Amino acid sequence: MTDLVLTDVSRWYGNVVAVNDVSMAIGPGVTGLLGPNGAGKSTLISMMAGFLEPSAGAVTLGGASVWRNVTAYKELGLVPEREVSFSYLTGRQFVAASAELHRLRDPRGATQAALEEVALVEAADRPISTYSKGMRQRAKLASALVHEPGVLLLDEPFNGVDPRQRMHLMELLTRMGEQGRTVLFSSHILEEVEHIARHVEVVVSGRHAASGDFGAIRRLMTDRPTHYTVRSSDDRRLAAALMGQPSVRSVALAAPTGTEEVHVEVTDMGDFARALPALARDAGITVRELRPTDESLESVFTYLVQS
Numbered sequence: 430m431t432d433l434v435l436t437d438v439s440r441w442y443g444n445v446v447a448v449n450d451v452s453m454a455i456g457p458g459v460t461g462l463l464g465p466n467g468a469g470k471s472t473l474i475s476m477m478a479g480f481l482e483p484s485a486g487a488v489t490l491g492g493a494s495v496w497r498n499v500t501a502y503k504e505l506g507l508v509p510e511r512e513v514s515f516s517y518l519t520g521r522q523f524v525a526a527s528a529e530l531h532r533l534r535d536p537r538g539a540t541q542a543a544l545e546e547v548a549l550v551e552a553a554d555r556p557i558s559t560y561s562k563g564m565r566q567r568a569k570l571a572s573a574l575v576h577e578p579g580v581l582l583l584d585e586p587f588n589g590v591d592p593r594q595r596m597h598l599m600e601l602l603t604r605m606g607e608q609g610r611t612v613l614f615s616s617h618i619l620e621e622v623e624h625i626a627r628h629v630e631v632v633v634s635g636r637h638a639a640s641g642d643f644g645a646i647r648r649l650m651t652d653r654p655t656h657y658t659v660r661s662s663d664d665r666r667l668a669a670a671l672m673g674q675p676s677v678r679s680v681a682l683a684a685p686t687g688t689e690e691v692h693v694e695v696t697d698m699g700d701f702a703r704a705l706p707a708l709a710r711d712a713g714i715t716v717r718e719l720r721p722t723d724e725s726l727e728s729v730f731t732y733l734v735q736s
């Protein structure tokens with residue numbers, strides 16, 4: 430009962446289509462839901478958690494729709510992006526409230542176990558308002574874990590968390606995945622996903638853009654045409670020499686700041702990186718700067734959607 434399946438799921442808010450005909454299956458282990466801001470990740474997660482009704486299509490867990498399904502809620506844990514509203518509560522009180530809501534047989538014991546799981550026992554009797562961002566995230570995680578769900582959904586859990594706490598949180602999620610839980614977390618940062626996700630789902634502008642293990646997604650990203658800016662001792666001659674390279678698709682001379690530079694569109698980064706130094710040396714040209722022009726995640730996402 431740990432396989433979440435989305436079938437032709439869409440969600441619109443008035444005229445805004447937040448999620449557009451998405452189908453995917455999320456199984457045990459850690460999955461990263463990667464996409465730029467506004468891609469529809471939060472909307473997708475709310476629908477996966479059964480808190481938001483799809484406008485079309487269905488989200489099922491173990492074959493049953495999760496929307497307003499109390500049986501499914503017992504198997505689902507959600508760590509929302511927003512901060513804890515009642516931060517005057519202690520961590521223990523906050524987690525215990527969740528245990529009570531789930532009507533657990535031993536709410537105190539379950540609360541203690543969840544606090545231990547996220548290593549928050551020492552700070553458990555302090556108000557959440559005194560916690561660091563990472564500790565708040567762990568309090569939310571304990572609250573989502575208290576009923577031991579098979580599926581854990583986390584919306585941007587690493588946002589604003591300092592590097593040490595981030596490592597801690599990553600270890601926790603990895604462990605949850607190893608325990609056989611289905612763990613899905615959203616992020617707009619490639620490196621976060623790369624570190625811990627066994628599987629990656631990419632969403633852009635509400636659409637499902639790519640799916641696979643991290644290597645497959647990376648390859649999709651690195652195989653795309655890439656733009657570089659080169660400055661050298663003789664840009665005109667360098668531009669002419671670059672035109673003869675099989676890995677170069679186009680070359681343009683530009684003078685954005687008065688000094689010339691060469692804009693190159695490359696189809697094979699590896700090939701280009703090997704060819705450029707040899708080519709410059711043979712022509713007696715000194716390369717002063719080489720930098721990628723479009724390495725932002727946004728451009729990668731745009732490419733993935735178009736392909």
Ligand SMILES: Nc1ncnc2c1ncn2[C@@H]1O[C@H](COP(=O)(O)OP(=O)(O)OP(=O)(O)O)[C@@H](O)[C@H]1O
Nearest residue numbers: 442445446447464465466467468469470471472473
């Ligand atoms: N309640 C709402 N009413 C109207 N539009 C909404 C609502 N919630 C989300 N949207 C819109 O739906 C789209 C997807 O939003 P969503 O929050 O799901 O994206 P996201 O990938 O989680 O982005 P972020 O990381 O910035 O939260 C956006 O265009 C957003 O403005």
